[in-house]
Each structure stands twice: as structure tokens, then as C-alpha cells.
Amino acid sequence: MDExxxxxxxxxxxxxxxxxxxxxxxxxxxxxxxxxxxQRLAVKEKIEHRALLAEAINDLFEKxxxxxxxxxxxxxxxxxxxxxxxxxxxxGAPPGPKILGxxxxxxxKVRFGGLAIELHRxxxxxxxxxxxDLFVKRGLPAVDVNxxxxxxxxxxxxxxxxxxxxxxxxxxxxxxxxxxxxVTQNEGLVSHRPGLSxxxxxxxxxxxxxxxxxxxxxLGTAVVTVMMSSHIHSPLLERVAKAAQSYWGKPSQLSxxxxxxxxxxxxxxxxCGEALFRCADEIDQWKTANRAAGVLDDRExxxxxxxLGKYRIALKPVHEYMVYAQGLLGQLAVEATPSR
Numbered sequence: 001m002d003e004x005x006x007x008x009x010x011x012x013x014x015x016x017x018x019x020x021x022x023x024x025x026x027x028x029x030x031x032x033x034x035x036x037x038x039q040r041l042a043v044k045e046k047i048e049h050r051a052l053l054a055e056a057i058n059d060l061f062e063k064x065x066x067x068x069x070x071x072x073x074x075x076x077x078x079x080x081x082x083x084x085x086x087x088x089x090x091x092g093a094p095p096g097p098k099i100l101g102x103x104x105x106x107x108x109k110v111r112f113g114g115l116a117i118e119l120h121r122x123x124x125x126x127x128x129x130x131x132x133d134l135f136v137k138r139g140l141p142a143v144d145v146n147x148x149x150x151x152x153x154x155x156x157x158x159x160x161x162x163x164x165x166x167x168x169x170x171x172x173x174x175x176x177x178x179x180x181x182x183v184t185q186n187e188g189l190v191s192h193r194p195g196l197s198x199x200x201x202x203x204x205x206x207x208x209x210x211x212x213x214x215x216x217x218x219l220g221t222a223v224v225t226v227m228m229s230s231h232i233h234s235p236l237l238e239r240v241a242k243a244a245q246s247y248w249g250k251p252s253q254l255s256x257x258x259x260x261x262x263x264x265x266x267x268x269x270x271x272c273g274e275a276l277f278r279c280a281d282e283i284d285q286w287k288t289a290n291r292a293a294g295v296l297d298d299r300e301x302x303x304x305x306x307x308l309g310k311y312r313i314a315l316k317p318v319h320e321y322m323v324y325a326q327g328l329l330g331q332l333a334v335e336a337t338p339s340r
Contacts, residue, residue, distance in 0.1 A: 034143040041134075053102045060115075183287075201286060202286070209254045
């Protein structure tokens with residue numbers, strides 16, 4: 001076969017989808033929480049993902065005095081109307097940033113890039129702003145994307161401060177652990193999980209595969225020995241990264257050391273962070289089963305409930321800090337590797 005004289009002739013031989021003519025991909029890496037909120041909003045309002053994204057960007061144009069770009073989508077023959085949704089976890093620790101975008105008219109991409117230059121802003125920052133403005137417009141809270149070194153320092157100091165979130169959580173975990181150690185000395189313990197013996201059930205609730213091991217060998221160790229130790233002089237970001245990796249990426253004691261038991265429980269894969277929530281549920285179910293069996297009396301059950309309630313409340317701000325830390329690390333990875 002003769003080679004085409006003009007390389008463009010070879011390109012012309014390829015089939016070009018009519019619906020992509022004059023279109024360009026407009027996308028950015030966004031925090032997991034932002035992508036999740038966007039996807040849920042689209043499903044809730046039954047709006048095509050690319051139409052919702054176009055609305056957010058056109059609203060941004062109008063916010064800064066630029067005319068909106070008229071957009072009309074022809075979905076004929078399309079089986080999927082989802083926006084581009086490439087999972088792009090940074091560092092192997094979920095939930096990392098995701099690439100969110102859609103094919104929109106080329107004019108949108110050109111105008112968006114021009115606006116970023118005019119405002120001396122990064123395209124990433126403008127994309128986040130457009131989505132957060134969309135959320136607020138729909139009555140939803142904005143997603144925190146204030147990822148700066150100063151903000152990281154401020155939040156970490158508050159997180160580790162005396163009577164701060166970490167100290168309260170550690171105290172709540174200790175109190176719950178002690179209360180459970182007391183009541184598990186009762187005779188006639190029963191299992192709260194079908195297929196598990198009473199001893200196995202106790203273990204996955206508070207033993208080395210339960211709260212005791214999951215806290216002590218997971219986030220507890222990362223925070224105390226890495227973030228709080230006076231003997232470690234590595235930069236704050238490196239210490240926070242290790243704690244975030246422990247929370248989001250390190251396998252839990254259960255899934256990492258007893259795959260057989262984890263399989264019986266229907267938990268083939270679990271991170272240290274997920275285990276902290278799972279243990280609370282295990283303890284609650286264990287308490288309910290043993291109260292129904294008469295192993296625990298009302299007073300003991302109520303004491304466990306009080307400790308468990310304080311634990312759940314204290315866990316929430318710890319989780320929020322770890323979400324922020326992971327978002328920061330993902331954002332830094334994005335800045336170090338710009339989108340092409």
C-alpha cells in the first residue's frame with residue numbers, strides 16, 4: 001500500500017465520531033470528596049454529568065463577567081452519559097484525587113484557560129471553585145480545598161493540642177477498651193456473628209483483630225510514634241504523610257493477618273481507618289447479642305453504650321483531619337505532576 005503523501009490524509013482515514021467534532025476535554029484532578037459530591041448530585045437531580053459540569057463552568061464565567069458558552073448536547077446513540085471518570089489514586093492510599101471532566105466545546109476550554117491567566121490562578125483552583133460554587137448553589141456545603149503549608153500547620157497543631165481531637169479520641173478509645181475488658185470477663189459469652197465462635201467474636205471486637213489491635217498497631221502508633229515524637233525531626237509534611245498512609249493505605253490487622261477470618265466475616269479488604277469504624281459496629285453488635293442472652297445486665301450494657309457513643313463522637317474529627325491530610329498530599333502530587 002502506498003504511503004499517503006500528506007500525513008493528514010492518514011488521519012482522515014480514521015473514523016471520527018461526529019459528536020466529538022469541535023469538542024475538547026475539560027478536566028482536572030479533584031479531591032475525592034469533591035468528585036463524590038458531584039457524582040451524587042448528578043444522580044440525585046438526574047442531570048447528565050457533562051451538563052452539570054458545563055453549568056458549573058458557565059456559572060464561573062458569568063461570576064467573573066465573561067459570557068457563558070451556549071452548549072447543546074446530542075446524546076443520540078450514546079449508552080453512557082457519564083462524565084470522564086478516571087480513578088487516579090495518588091500514592092495507593094484511598095481516597096485520593098480523581099480526574100473529573102467531560103468533553104465540552106473547545107470554546108469552553110479556551111475561555112477557561114484564558115480566565116485562569118487573567119486572574120493569575122491555576123486551572124486547578126478555578127475548577128475547584130466552579131464545583132464548590134455549584135454545590136452552594138444547590139444547597140450543599142463546599143468541599144474544603146484550602147491546602148497550604150500554613151493551613152496544614154494550623155490544623156495539625158490543633159489536632160494534636162492538649163484536649164484536642166487526638167487526645168479526646170485516645171481517651172475515648174481507652175475508656176471503651178477498659179469497659180469492654182471488664183464485661184468480657186463475664187461467663188457464658190455468645191457470638192454476635194454467625195460462623196464465629198464466642199472467642200473469635202470477642203477477638204474481632206476488642207482483641208488484636210478488634211479495637212485493641214486496630215488502634216494500637218494502626219493509627220495510634222502512627223500518630224504517637226511519628227507525629228508526636230520529639231525524637232523525629234523530619235518535616236511536618238512527611239510525618240503527616242506517614243499517618244495518612246497508615247489510616248488510608250495500611251491493611252487492618254484483620255484483613256492483613258487473618259484473611260480466613262476476614263473472609264468468613266465478608267471483609268476481604270479493609271484499611272486501618274475503616275477498621276476503627278468497623279470495631280465500633282462490632283462492639284455494638286456484640287453488646288446487643290450478649291445483653292439478649294443475659295450475659296450482660298442493663299447497667300453493663302448502658303455503660304458500654306455510653307463509652308461507645310463517646311468513641312464514635314471523638315472518631316469523627318479524627319477522620320475529618322485524615323481526609324484533609326490525604327487531600328493535601330494528593331494536591332501536592334498534582335502540583336508536582338501537572339496535567340498534560
